[in-house]
Amino acid sequence: MDPPYQGTTDVADHRYLAGLTPEKFAKSLADAVARDLSFIVSYDGVV
DSSP, X not given: OOXXXXXXXXXXXXXXXXXXXXXXXHHHHHHHHHTTOOOXXXXXXXX
């Protein structure tokens, strides 16, 4: 699994999800928790 690294979307390498804000990422995680989904998060970003 290759995570959408924070801070890589405004550079020449656009392999990662564009426009993923920390707030949107956190909301997606909260939604997954609310749905009782299991997941593992490795986040290397600036908040």
